[in-house]
Amino acid sequence: MFRRTFWFTAGAAAGVWATTKVNRKLRQLTPESLAAQAANKAIDAGHRLKEFALDVRDGMAQREAELGEVLGLNGHPDPELPTQRRIRAIGGGQPGDNKQIKYIDNTTYSYNRNEDH
Template sequence: MKGRILWFVAGTTAGVYGTFKAKRMADRFTPTGMADQVAAWQVGLQAFSEEVRAGMDAREAELVEHLGLPPDALSRAPRVEGAGGRRALPALRQPAPASPLSPYDE
């Protein structure tokens, strides 16, 4: 008798759980449910992009400090075309002139 009650309760619990999950799944594919999913995705994407920007700003500040640039170096730096409006650090030194001969020509 106890076994039958146990299996009855287990079956009832599984049925209620399955019904609840099926109803939630059906609600997700209604126009309102789809709009809610898109809105949630947009909020998540916005939060992610804000965290990435905050991390980039913190890393830029670390680089400015490490390179010994003035604190306002990035605010005065020109915007780079085609880089999403990111700032470019000023060049610290000129590149070495190219040798007219390659190491293999000697």
């Protein structure tokens, strides 16, 4: 009698366990669940990609600093360097007028937006 009760209980427990496992797996395979899993994986991949980009940016800044130090680019600029060669000044006038662009080195160019280039 105990033997039959034991096997009946063991069979019922195995059936409940198997039913629970199958139902859980079926819920994981529904389209909504698959879409949610894909979205979570995409978010995780995005976070990893962002972390990678930040690491690359930090490494790049560190390497630029090292190269600047080695090449002497981090110091103050030389005060004896020449000023900018060409400073542009657009002449006055009414809108639609042909304006002249004159540079310090005395070259002059026409500035007309309606002109075919």
